[in-house]
Amino acid sequence: MSHYTAIIADDHAIVRSGLKSALENQQLVDGHIVEIVAEAGNGMDAIAAVKQYRPNLLVLDVSMPIAGGVEVLVETRRWSPDTRIIVFTGISAMGKVAELIEAGVDGLFSKAEDNEGLYQHVPLILQGGRYISAFFTDIMDNAPQQSGLTGRERQILNLIVAGQSNKEISGHLGISAKTVDRHRTNLMQKLDVHSVAQLIAYSLREGLIDSAAEI
Template identity: 60%
Template sequence: MQEPRFHAVIADDHAIVRAGLRIALETPGTVVSEGIAVVAEANDGLQAIAAVRRHRPSLLLLDVQMPLAGGLEVFVEARRWSPDTRVVILTGVSSVGKIGELVASGVDGLFSKSEDHDELIAKLPNILSGQRHIAGRFEEMLRDAPAPPLLSDRERQTLNLIVSGRSNREIGETLGISAKTVDRHRTNLMKKLDVHSVAQLIAYALREGLIDPSVEL
């Protein structure tokens, strides 16, 4: 029996999703003629990073909303430990802000969890050969949507801490800035996002995927 040419890691916090992806990848003749073998599964972001470090897989199929470490954090670590691994994001997120962030990050593939596996399976050979593919529905979404507001790194850090329920003083201590500076960041965030209360700010951030999904609420 021919040894599979490609090895994959599947990272998703739902066992049924991992099982379905494993079947789709390992069924003979459905992906690439040389075959794909799944060498590890992970149900949280830290397990995903560890699996990539250990196996240096050809392919990482990654859910963007993972416990302990979010998909983008896993992606950055995967690039650091295994630069040749092709990273394909699977997401149920439909906010323009988060999709734009994922595309800008440089992931090799981006597919919707709400669709069947047909497009993913059809495009995997191209992705494994070095091409990039963004699902058509996401390309249309980004083409038709207005440009999302750009947040500075400090504003994004502040937003994450606001969502986690920290006070201005606590945020300032965490970031090493004054409470007054935190209040200025909070005011700028509300202006940029066109909201008028902290509750609206948090709701907008969660809806549009502007925060780290691993943040503790």
């Protein structure tokens, strides 16, 4: 019988409690023993716990105070590369889903789904497998195809969202207003939006805005 250690990171105590009870129920995880060695209610505590315990498994929400889930994921890969990471989240924005998959999560499950799917796939993930739930694969499959944004386009997108005009962006970046307008047009075409208001709304909804970006 296999024995594994795990950390649960979620800012809701009731969610942590439910996950702990379920993961420690051997019948739900195919007879394996999963020992919860720590819980964390924010990103910094999650990172500290990973550093201390180097667990076999981290079950992680991505919407947490202090440090976001993607930051926790990156730090976990740095400090405990053998830890398997399951993201269990309520988000559904296409941009964030793609970011998590690109970051290399081992499991991705939605809080909008029946939790049985998560518990059923824990043994697979612990043994080196990877599973993205149907909730997220459907989002990916049904999403409109988009060209990736260039670094300059993302830079201009942040300035547009900040309310700057083409002239102001031109002065900020040291490029012509005509060049700014061309980038703005390319952004709208790539994201299939038809006004600045739609561009801003779409970008915020899909997580395309990087609040920490240097602009």
